[in-house]
Amino acid sequence: MKSESLAPFPATHLGNELRALSAAIESPHARPVRTASTAHEIEDLLEASNGPGTMDFESYMERRLLPLTNFEFNLNDARYIGHMTGPMPHYMPSIAANNIAVNANVVKVETSNSFTRLERHVAAQLHSYFFQAPIPKQAVYDPSKTYGIFTVGGTAANETAIWLAKNTLLDDARSDVKCSLDGLSAALQSRGYKGARIITSSLGHYSMSKIADIIGIGERGLIQVSVDASGQMSLPGLEAAISECRRQQHAVLAVVALAGATETGSIDDLKSIGTLCAREGIHFHVDAAFGGALRFSANHGQLLDGIENAATITLCAHKALRCPLGLSAVIIRDPAQAATIEKSSRYIIRSGSADLGRRSAEGSRPANVVYLDARLQIDGPKKIGEEIDYSIALTKNLAQTIVTRPEFQLIGTPTMQVLNYVYLPSHCRHTGLTSENSAEISAFTRKIQESLMRSFVSRTTLSHVADFSVDVFRVVLLNPETGPAALDEMLDDQVNLGAILEASNHAN
Numbered sequence: 001m002k003s004e005s006l007a008p009f010p011a012t013h014l015g016n017e018l019r020a021l022s023a024a025i026e027s028p029h030a031r032p033v034r035t036a037s038t039a040h041e042i043e044d045l046l047e048a049s050n051g052p053g054t055m056d057f058e059s060y061m062e063r064r065l066l067p068l069t070n071f072e073f074n075l076n077d078a079r080y081i082g083h084m085t086g087p088m089p090h091y092m093p094s095i096a097a098n099n100i101a102v103n104a105n106v107v108k109v110e111t112s113n114s115f116t117r118l119e120r121h122v123a124a125q126l127h128s129y130f131f132q133a134p135i136p137k138q139a140v141y142d143p144s145k146t147y148g149i150f151t152v153g154g155t156a157a158n159e160t161a162i163w164l165a166k167n168t169l170l171d172d173a174r175s176d177v178k179c180s181l182d183g184l185s186a187a188l189q190s191r192g193y194k195g196a197r198i199i200t201s202s203l204g205h206y207s208m209s210k211i212a213d214i215i216g217i218g219e220r221g222l223i224q225v226s227v228d229a230s231g232q233m234s235l236p237g238l239e240a241a242i243s244e245c246r247r248q249q250h251a252v253l254a255v256v257a258l259a260g261a262t263e264t265g266s267i268d269d270l271k272s273i274g275t276l277c278a279r280e281g282i283h284f285h286v287d288a289a290f291g292g293a294l295r296f297s298a299n300h301g302q303l304l305d306g307i308e309n310a311a312t313i314t315l316c317a318h319k320a321l322r323c324p325l326g327l328s329a330v331i332i333r334d335p336a337q338a339a340t341i342e343k344s345s346r347y348i349i350r351s352g353s354a355d356l357g358r359r360s361a362e363g364s365r366p367a368n369v370v371y372l373d374a375r376l377q378i379d380g381p382k383k384i385g386e387e388i389d390y391s392i393a394l395t396k397n398l399a400q401t402i403v404t405r406p407e408f409q410l411i412g413t414p415t416m417q418v419l420n421y422v423y424l425p426s427h428c429r430h431t432g433l434t435s436e437n438s439a440e441i442s443a444f445t446r447k448i449q450e451s452l453m454r455s456f457v458s459r460t461t462l463s464h465v466a467d468f469s470v471d472v473f474r475v476v477l478l479n480p481e482t483g484p485a486a487l488d489e490m491l492d493d494q495v496n497l498g499a500i501l502e503a504s505n506h507a508n
């Protein structure tokens with residue numbers, strides 16, 4: 001049987017088709033920000049196939065893949081400003097096409113010779129950006145050293161960080177019983193602990209709940225310290241949580257501080273939390289999935305002061321660094337620490353090999369690191385930092401506009417590219433948001449958010465800004481193409497929708 005997969009690299013038709021697809025994606029106005037299509041229409045399209053094996057490549061593209069793509073949100077549009085996913089530089093689809101044509105698997109050098117080394121190279125670069133210590137070339141490629149572990153996303157990066165923290169604490173020399181060999185409960189018991197906890201703030205990403213469940217401490221093993229009105233973890237609250245763990249003989253596996261809370265963009269006091277963790281001998285992890293990108297900004301980098309004291313840092317390249325989905329990393333201060341999670345096997349990832357799969361929660365992985373390498377080589381840290389500065393300035397500008405418009409109320413003060421606000425129905429404008437009208441304002445937020453078509457903003461429920469909960473709009477500004485005009489248009493659309501809702505409420 002003649003195999004097309006034996007054709008020399010790259011299989012050009014594959015490249016061409018991907019290029020055709022990427023042309024649609026690259027053109028920001030090729031698709032609307034969101035379509036009015038219903039789940040029904042999408043399901044009908046899926047069910048319209050005559051069954052498996054009935055389409056040739058062209059009809060698959062025309063009748064299935066491109067129509068499905070057209071039902072998608074246009075995350076590259078300047079008016080899509082609701083989530084941390086989206087606006088890629090124009091060259092990314094071509095880079096992704098190359099990745100797919102090569103299909104390298106960075107789990108082992110036998111399936112990825114050069115990209116394996118590229119991962120080590122980029123991990124070392126990230127390490128020096130965050131920990132400010134240059135790494136000698138021979139150390140970068142030394143298999144016994146791990147400066148960072150790339151993962152598919154921030155969740156897996158956080159999970160890897162907690163895995164490292166757990167094994168460092170519970171495989172130590174205090175006992176021959178090892179967590180990695182004998183399990184969590186035996187390792188805790190042999191060290192005199194009655195349980196284990198992870199501490200984060202009430203704005204911590206929900207991935208921490210998943211991780212607490214996966215590692216066997218359960219969601220109740222995750223302590224969520226309250227935050228102040230600015231969204232920062234309460235330091236007295238953190239101290240009290242640590243003391244309570246000590247009193248109950250619970251091991252604290254890690255304190256997880258946020259650099260860019262998902263819902264509000266707030267940044268914890270990394271300096272003070274780091275000092276506290278050092279004093280208490282606790283693994284200090286910074287979830288900088290979103291905010292880590294500020295490290296590239298000359299004007300806002302100082303907001304991350306103290307991050308250099310972290311033991312591990314999560315960074316998502318597919319968020320504020322604008323890479324395609326599927327690329328995050330945990331950056332590890334001590335390059336020897338990842339030995340605590342090392343695994344080997346007989347057919348690959350042999351002990352002492354340079355295979356990246358030895359120290360990774362994931363097995364087979366694409367060489368998505370090229371996306372970040374492309375960003376760094378093509379745009380460079382300076383341009384990336386300028387983009388971030390631009391988005392933060394735009395966020396502050398939007399905050400100002402909201403403050404001056406009576407139809408809205410700003411909630412909190414934005415630290416970075418995330419902003420929260422609510423729509424105020426006419427009769428609430430003289431009092432603003434109160435506990436009495438919060439349910440009504442929340443209902444307006446939900447309805448306006450669902451009905452807005454020319455732009456997309458997300459929403460969340462916040463409970464730290466007052467002594468009651470309220471649903472708020474959540475704007476995330478990442479796209480350098482987004483400007484004040486697009487934001488004004490969005491606010492105008494929200495005011496119009498609000499007025500229509502008010503009128504229909506009156507009529508009913």
Ligand SMILES: Cc1ncc(COP(=O)(O)O)c(C=O)c1O
Pocket residue numbers: 084152153154155156158205207258260261262287288289290316328
């Ligand atoms: C602070 C933070 N941590 C972790 C994550 C999880 O990242 P991912 O969705 O890539 O798994 C997110 C996602 O928004 C996040 O904002």
